[in-house]
Every structure is written in C-alpha cells, then in structure tokens.
Amino acid sequence: MLVPAADYLTYAEAVALYNDLRAVDIVALVKSAGPPTFPYGEGMYYQLWIEETEAAAARETVEAFEAERVSVRVLRCPKCGTPDPPISAHPAWWKRLFYAGTVLHKCPNCGAEFSA
Numbered sequence: 033m034l035v036p037a038a039d040y041l042t043y044a045e046a047v048a049l050y051n052d053l054r055a056v057d058i059v060a061l062v063k064s065a066g067p068p069t070f071p072y073g074e075g076m077y078y079q080l081w082i083e084e085t086e087a088a089a090a091r092e093t094v095e096a097f098e099a100e101r102v103s104v105r106v107l108r109c110p111k112c113g114t115p116d117p118p119i120s121a122h123p124a125w126w127k128r129l130f131y132a133g134t135v136l137h138k139c140p141n142c143g144a145e146f147s148a
C-alpha cells in the first residue's frame with residue numbers, strides 16, 4: 033500500500049526529494065494534487081508517495097529534506113500552505129492603498145490574499 037511521504041511540494045522540491053530517496057534505494061511515486069491550473073493541466077503542487085513497507089527507511093531522508101525545505105524561502109499561502117501563489121492581478125483600490133509598497137498575492141487554492 034502506498035502512503036504519502038511529503039505534501040505541498042513544488043515541482044522542483046518533488047524532484048529533489050525523489051532523487052534523495054532514490055539515493056537510498058526507495059522509489060517514490062510523484063503525484064500532482066490540488067486544483068488544476070488549466071482544465072487539463074498539472075495540479076498546483078506535488079505529493080510523493082512511497083510503499084508503506086519503506087516508510088520507516090524513508091523517514092530520515094524525508095525529515096532531512098523537510099528541515100532543509102523550510103530554510104529555502106518558498107512563498108506559501110499562510111492559510112493552506114500552497115506554494116508559489118501568484119500575484120493578485122487586479123486588487124481593489126483600497127487594497128492597493130493598504131498594501132502599498134508590498135506585493136499582494138492571491139492563493140489559487142483557498143482564495144486567501146496576503147502581502148509579501
């Protein structure tokens with residue numbers, strides 16, 4: 033049975049963790065998840081799934097990766113964790129005023145708006 037090893041990865045993160053796991057002889061399955069960006073397109077983020085029997089062996093690699101991942105500054109939605117939310121295209125005038133000097137992002141997953 034497959035179990036999720038990591039969630040909310042960007043494509044680059046998924047590839048990096050996949051390679052880390054390959055180095056310790058664990059073959060992970062990469063799945064895209066979240067709402068599609070286009071009707072038949074890729075998901076918004078990626079998940080890595082591994083065999084349940086290999087979960088214990090993979091844990092150290094995944095934990096090391098997670099620790100490194102938080103040190104790499106990827107912008108994430110503060111509400112749901114979706115990585116790389118796009119810049120809000122047409123914020124209302126009062127939001128432009130309120131967030132002047134910052135960039136307003138809108139989460140494609142939960143709709144939260146936040147400045148960064």
Ligand SMILES: [Zn+2]
Binds near residue numbers: 111113139144
């Ligand atoms: Zn969100």
